[in-house]
Amino acid sequence: MEVWKNNGRELCNIADSMWAILGAIAADPTAGDIVCVIDALDECDDVLRNYFVRKLTRLVSGKTQCHVRFVVTSRPYHEIQDIFGELQIDSKSSFLRILGEEESEAISNDIEMVIEHKVFRLSKLNDSAKQSLISRLRKMENKTYLWLYLIWGTIATEASITGRQENLFKVLDKLPDSVGDAYEAILNKSPDRSRTEKLLHIVVGAERPLTTEEINVVMHINVDYTGTQAFRHIPLEDADAYPAILRSLCGLFIRIEGGKVYLIHQTAKEFLVETQSEKRKENFWKHCLQPGTSHRILAEACISYLFLDDFDNDVNKSYWFMICLESIRANRLGCFLDYSASLWTVHYQCAAPFVVPAAVVDFCSPSNRRSFWLHMNTIQPDIDDTANTLKLLLSKMETLPCEFVKTHLAEYASLSSDKVEIVGLILNHPRHPGPILDGKQSPVVFAALNANMKCMELLMNEPHDINKCKAVVTNWDKIDKARRFAVEQRRLAVKQETFTLRNGMLSVDRLRAEDSNSDSDSDLNENENEFSHLIDVEIDALSGGIISANEKIVERLIIDGADINMITELGTPLFVAAALSSKTVVQQLIDKGAQITSFDDEGIEQPSPLVIAAARGDIEIVKVLLKAGARIDEGFAIAHSIIACKGVIKPGFYPSAIEAAKMGRHRRMVRFLQEYKAKNGTAEMEGVGNVMKPGKI
Structure with missing residues (x-):
């Protein structure tokens, strides 16, 4: 398939492409009847869940007949019920809801069947001991599949050591009665509470599941905003051994799949995080995590990482940035780059009182280091609350240099979505006198090139000569992402003719x-x-508008006097x-x-x-x-x-x-x-x- 050739193994991380493939399969009448089971929708992130449900509805409600049926399981949370309720009104497809919460007896019977199946597989127990064990477990209250999973390891271990019924029942007497008690028991086995708590802060507070290497960096990097710390100074654990170290800290409380670390269950997060109504109790794990502290740990780690001496290189040229980026990603240094550059603002906004303001101002001032994370944000622009974060940053800054203003405007004007609010914030902040639109790398050119009309209109209220607005752009379209670095390396090795x-x-x-x-x-x-x-090429604003193929952009530029x-x-x-x-x-x-x-x-x-x-x-x-x-x-x-x-x-x-x-x-x-x-x-x-x-x- 063409989409596989273009993206390779990264395809599974490109949601829209995956949905397009599913849509093609669903529309194929020769595919036969297909049933997709989506389990535990309630454990999905809120934003991703809404995205998923709307994509699902669009698929089954489209003009093309859908040959796929979906079975979705979830806890009966009101927000999830509301989403499907709204979609059922608007959709032509049929939605059938089975009220599982009214089938508690049937669910309990199913769990007892699982208990019976598991017990009969304990080979060292005689039939009498097995029947007694089944009877004891059936009588326990608050039985859930998760509870059974959490306690079964203890039962299986004891059953492998002894076949005596009396010894086994002593263990049963000490088993936790609920999932919450089981969580406490698991975490109480931690050899180092402080490290375990920090690890849980990281896993719970992260905006997406982190890899073991990303967690390795966050756990061990020093909070340092001086720019003197280098990656080699971070006392990282061995990459191959680190997953086992994480398991030793948290036991069954976490699971590692595909190199990424997850909590065992959504209820684990609810158990850990402090709420307004349920506060932390001394020496207990329940509600031991304060969200502000989680964001502080991640904000400090992200900013300290981006302050590393390794990133203080000249990356202003777009092709040089791509060289540096591919080189860094190919090495251990780059393991935390994508996350920190794209999401440090999210954590900073939630933890601003805990982070030194002067450090953030320095971090956001014109520098090679700033260029790095700004370039990253341009490549990955889907950052929540950017405008609010920028307000926080600008509130710490006095009069802005013209070059700072121009560079930031150009970066945000280059995004695929019209960031007019952010552009307005920058324009309205006090700045030193001087041109911000004329000359090289003009924000107007980038706004025109990306058809950001609102942004361009706002910029053109500033003094300028439209025919002096220029920008150098680099075209990478024909080279797939994986080959850019290799091609550019060879290009630099050849005498350019x-x-x-x-x-x-x-x-x-x-x-x-x-x-x-x-x-x-x-x-x-x-x-x-x-x-x-x-090869770089310099274009003017009108050329940018023409390349965007947006007639309104072209018309506006001509009205403004474009030659x-x-x-x-x-x-x-x-x-x-x-x-x-x-x-x-x-x-x-x-x-x-x-x-x-x-x-x-x-x-x-x-x-x-x-x-x-x-x-x-x-x-x-x-x-x-x-x-x-x-x-x-x-x-x-x-x-x-x-x-x-x-x-x-x-x-x-x-x-x-x-x-x-x-x-x-x-x-x-x-x-x-x-x-x-x-x-x-x-x-x-x-x-x-x-x-x-x-x-x-």
């Missing part, structure tokens, strides 16, 4: 020769010339639109006066929108351009790497529209252009493209 100007011009013949030579390294150039996709004929590294706005945007945007630019054929200040012709549209194979855009006066036999095109990122156009040189269509194997386009040429009697243009302005290929 770029097309340079000779007396201000570069001949077509030389360009073709250079282009053909660039394919000599097959490893770097396989899959649509991946080597080229690592619709500005020549950039990519070409003219109309060229970019013909390569990457929509027919509507192309028409929009033409209506506003965009030139079909453009020349720079030295009189050198610029790449042709018609030729690049032909290379793309978009007949509708070609028709618009021809109607506006484009000539089939005029012009050439150079496809920059970012132009080629969509996978339709290959990077390289295209000598004419018809040749471009042939090179792209667009047969309909070739036939259309040839027929149009014959019908309109277009003459051959002499000397096309002997000189041109070079682009990066």
